[in-house]
Amino acid sequence: MIEMPVPNQQVIAKQARLAAALRAIVPPEQVIDTAEQLKAYECDGLNAYRQPPMLVVLPDTTEQVAKIVRLCNAEGAPIIPRGSGTSLAGGALPTADSVVLGMARMKSVMDVDYANRTIRVQTGITNLAVTGAVQPDGFFYAPDPSSQLACAIGGNIAMNSGGAHCLKYGVTTNNLLGVTMVMPDGEVLEFGGEHLDPGGYDFLSLICGSEGQLGICTEATLKILPVAEGARPMLFGFETNEVAGEAVAAIIRAGLQPVALEFMDKPAITVSENFAKAGYPLDVEALLIVEVEGSDAEIDEQLTRIEAVVAPFNPSTVKRSGNDIESAKIWAGRKAAFGAIGQLADYICLDGCVPLSQLPDVLKQTAELADKYDLKVANVFHAGDGNLHPLIMYEANDPDSARRAEELGADLLRLCVEKDGCLTGEHGVGIEKRELMLTQFNERELRQQMAIKDVFDPSWMLNPAKVFPLSLSEPHMKEIAAG
Amino acid sequence: MTVLTPDTEEAIAQIVRAAHEGDGPLELCGGGTRRGLGRPVQAASTLSLAGLNGVTLYEPGELTLVAQAGMSISALTDLLDGENQQLTFEPCDMRALLGTSGEPTIGGAIATGASGPRRLRMGAGRDAVLGVRYVNGQGDVLRAGGRVMKNVTGYDIPKLMCGAYGTLGVLTEISLKVMPKSEVVRTLALPGLSDVGAIDALSTALRMPCDVSAAAHLPASVSKELGFADAVTLLRIEGFETQADYRIQTLRDGLSMFGELTPVESDPWVAIRDAMFFAGDDRAVWRVSMKASEAARYVAVLRDQMDVEAFYDWGGGLIWLACDQGNDAAEPIIRGVLAEYGGHATLVRANETIRAAVPVFEPEPTSIAHLSAGLKAKFDPAGILNPGRMRA
Numbered sequence: 001m002i003e004m005p006v007p008n009q010q011v012i013a014k015q016a017r018l019a020a021a022l023r024a025i026v027p028p029e030q031v032i033d034t035a036e037q038l039k040a041y042e043c044d045g046l047n048a049y050r051q052p053p054m055l056v057v058l059p060d061t062t063e064q065v066a067k068i069v070r071l072c073n074a075e076g077a078p079i080i081p082r083g084s085g086t087s088l089a090g091g092a093l094p095t096a097d098s099v100v101l102g103m104a105r106m107k108s109v110m111d112v113d114y115a116n117r118t119i120r121v122q123t124g125i126t127n128l129a130v131t132g133a134v135q136p137d138g139f140f141y142a143p144d145p146s147s148q149l150a151c152a153i154g155g156n157i158a159m160n161s162g163g164a165h166c167l168k169y170g171v172t173t174n175n176l177l178g179v180t181m182v183m184p185d186g187e188v189l190e191f192g193g194e195h196l197d198p199g200g201y202d203f204l205s206l207i208c209g210s211e212g213q214l215g216i217c218t219e220a221t222l223k224i225l226p227v228a229e230g231a232r233p234m235l236f237g238f239e240t241n242e243v244a245g246e247a248v249a250a251i252i253r254a255g256l257q258p259v260a261l262e263f264m265d266k267p268a269i270t271v272s273e274n275f276a277k278a279g280y281p282l283d284v285e286a287l288l289i290v291e292v293e294g295s296d297a298e299i300d301e302q303l304t305r306i307e308a309v310v311a312p313f314n315p316s317t318v319k320r321s322g323n324d325i326e327s328a329k330i331w332a333g334r335k336a337a338f339g340a341i342g343q344l345a346d347y348i349c350l351d352g353c354v355p356l357s358q359l360p361d362v363l364k365q366t367a368e369l370a371d372k373y374d375l376k377v378a379n380v381f382h383a384g385d386g387n388l389h390p391l392i393m394y395e396a397n398d399p400d401s402a403r404r405a406e407e408l409g410a411d412l413l414r415l416c417v418e419k420d421g422c423l424t425g426e427h428g429v430g431i432e433k434r435e436l437m438l439t440q441f442n443e444r445e446l447r448q449q450m451a452i453k454d455v456f457d458p459s460w461m462l463n464p465a466k467v468f469p470l471s472l473s474e475p476h477m478k479e480i481a482a483g
Numbered sequence: 484m485t486v487l488t489p490d491t492e493e494a495i496a497q498i499v500r501a502a503h504e505g506d507g508p509l510e511l512c513g514g515g516t517r518r519g520l521g522r523p524v525q526a527a528s529t530l531s532l533a534g535l536n537g538v539t540l541y542e543p544g545e546l547t548l549v550a551q552a553g554m555s556i557s558a559l560t561d562l563l564d565g566e567n568q569q570l571t572f573e574p575c576d577m578r579a580l581l582g583t584s585g586e587p588t589i590g591g592a593i594a595t596g597a598s599g600p601r602r603l604r605m606g607a608g609r610d611a612v613l614g615v616r617y618v619n620g621q622g623d624v625l626r627a628g629g630r631v632m633k634n635v636t637g638y639d640i641p642k643l644m645c646g647a648y649g650t651l652g653v654l655t656e657i658s659l660k661v662m663p664k665s666e667v668v669r670t671l672a673l674p675g676l677s678d679v680g681a682i683d684a685l686s687t688a689l690r691m692p693c694d695v696s697a698a699a700h701l702p703a704s705v706s707k708e709l710g711f712a713d714a715v716t717l718l719r720i721e722g723f724e725t726q727a728d729y730r731i732q733t734l735r736d737g738l739s740m741f742g743e744l745t746p747v748e749s750d751p752w753v754a755i756r757d758a759m760f761f762a763g764d765d766r767a768v769w770r771v772s773m774k775a776s777e778a779a780r781y782v783a784v785l786r787d788q789m790d791v792e793a794f795y796d797w798g799g800g801l802i803w804l805a806c807d808q809g810n811d812a813a814e815p816i817i818r819g820v821l822a823e824y825g826g827h828a829t830l831v832r833a834n835e836t837i838r839a840a841v842p843v844f845e846p847e848p849t850s851i852a853h854l855s856a857g858l859k860a861k862f863d864p865a866g867i868l869n870p871g872r873m874r875a
Contacts, residue, residue, distance in 0.1 A: 387632070
């Protein structure tokens, strides 16, 4: 079990006074303080961990955020920034003495600038709504986490989210041009803008992926891109994971630059096919979905080239989409995979990343470790960039099963680090991988990272119990408190 | 001046530790070709990275290269060439512009945030960096990031190091994402456009799904150096043969109101990347990063107030300016006018006196300057790494 710090009773004792003070900043109904309503904020996508916060506040403007942050800072109440609460890493998990600062009401599009291909939004807007705002004019916002219907841009910035299509277009940090950020002392600062590159240190790079620990981003300027004329996928089935892994490397090496390159292993194929009836072959060990984009003729030529590159690996299934209906069918199983597995069991979705050359071995060892813990694991992931998403199936109501699932997850992430990979490719550390950070980095390396938080948030009031192992952060915060 | 050329990371760490403990400041140096960038550094010793010049790992099938910081760009380019791959960010070579010699290194390119025309499509050095090994100002050898394509494990220190001019740490090893070379690279030109018309044409091209990999405009005074008779607006298209043909036709149709898009035989992009047009004279050179759509208007206002030569890269998002050095390289006008549009101006070339007196990098608002100073103090508490290179 992952531990959270002991809540500060002195702060909790201020609940009523803080609620009243917050109600002087935002309309009264936008401060939540009843146990029943606070329950809605007790967890995020990592729902094995639950803790209602002391208060929730839902501001409408940057000025309100600034006042809220100043108040909480003065009162010593930790702030948990929350976008839509879809984090799979517990990035928005509250503590009992915390104020959840929810960005859900701040979701307007402030400006669309086609001449410069940028959009300015409030950060509570959902990822998909950004694309929705510019789609009628032929544009889109590239990072596409699978929670894009619900997840907020603010959360995407905090976690530097990716998605299936980041193989070609990059992740959030590559598509973020500027932010308005409320500092922990309530000051409002601008970083970046509509220009490229910073004039000094690259603060935007630090802010993106800092898991809400450096400041509260209230507005963001994002890149938008012209939508390709079309996109079509191709499906390959292979007899072994090893061969599928080699085919992935061959495609990348050939310079074919697909927009997406997704991998499913046998357990994932079976579950998805039973659920979505996508027409996936059930006699293969691994499936690859490769999508390319461009004009119809460009797509055909690229798919022909990909087919030729893959041919030496003897795929037992080769299906090329010729139209939108066939494309939807190929994607149907992949898109249904998480939901289908969710119908069978509770699951933990991991997010380790490994070099492509290590894929086959990591998949083999994953299966062995799953056997050891007597659990089932399905693998559905972004193969082009080695970002694994093993889904560990378990019974949430069975404490022993939950314990085994967590231990297996930790073993699998350690395996990723051993293979020269990393703990998390796109979900973030949150609380989930906090204690594993010492397998990836040594203490000095983590202390150098913590020193960055010291610069931005000297009293460690923003999302304090995340990212860094408690063994390092708790003594550090005690030192700060002692002055 | 003592030049220290250690050949191991641990030896570098020892030198930095000694510097931290009282030996005094170090000027960091790769090939020395970008030494004139930034403010002059006052340091008794130079720490050269030339001894760290090997390749740690190259996996063409993973588009991943891990190189020591002192590796020359030319050796690295040769290596990538062998696998028909290239760097994503097209780093500029400053030798001609700054009148330096030596070999540009990957560490220098990353530390100075150098990126060329392809930055528009593929991002800057910071977008290519997957991880770094570095020595902080206390002499600790540290790692950040890694060598995999996606990594959100901890704060993104590798990107922070890009463009930090060695003031936060000595980069010893850099992991990079590289990219395949395109089968076909074609350059197309629209002749005779005004600056305003050209920026409009480039924006129109960039709004089309043609994956334009570079977009520049050279006014007549600059384009003549490449043999053009008139101003020229340039686009670069890449892909395989039929793909490039299709994209070019799409662009030709979409840009017809700006004139006839015609192929250019010789490659203008190296000259644009390195600002060769301003090499060999003694004018001050500025690099201005701003909102592309305002670039031509900004330059027009400058021209009303001073004698200045300009050309545009990144669809207008990057402007190179050359003007008389005078006493201040015209900083009050260049930054004063820019303030109305947003963005930042960096003084790339001027004599040492001017670079010591005029802020080379855009002055930061007080609160952000505090953050910069705070970071510097956390990474380099004794202030021994390239002191004064970025800020006085």
